[in-house]
Amino acid sequence: MVDSTSSGKTFLVIILAVFLLCSDEVLAKSRVPISDAEIRQRKNDCYADIESGLWGQECKSSTIAKENCALRCLSPVCYELIYESDPLEEGEKDFSRSSEYKYCMHRDSLGQSLDGIRGSFDV
Structure with a gap:
């Protein structure tokens, strides 16, 4: 017993x-860090959702609006940190913020702190 x-x-x-x-x-x-292939696939899924109207007509109004919505869809937390206060504008190529965004997604996928990412790739 x-x-x-x-x-x-x-x-x-x-x-x-x-x-x-x-x-x-x-x-x-x-955790495994997010791969470039996974980022591309998720972003393509976001573009499909935008095209279907799931994100509203504003996201379909221009190429840059679509890109900002896709970035927000892909990672709301990283979009808020990197782009929300100053969204991409028509014709803008911001390699520093693009690198920060990708780094943010990498760290977020590992469950790491996102402190100090903003401005970390400024030249």
Whole structure:
């Protein structure tokens, strides 16, 4: 016969082990960074959603509006950090912010802090 106190302790140890294995630190270390191919696929999915009207007519009003919406769709947190206060404008090529955005997505996919990303690629 099994002692109920022993069973209770075993159950608590198992629960504690599961909790520790699922902690953010362990999950962050086991995550795989987002790949360029995955970014391209997700962005193409965003463009399809925009074209279907899912993001509203404003996102279909111009090429640059579509691009800003696609960036917001792809990663709302990185868009807010990098572009929201100063969205891309027609004809603008901003390689610094583009690099920051990609770096943000990489760090976010790993569960890492996004502090210090803004301005990290300024020349």
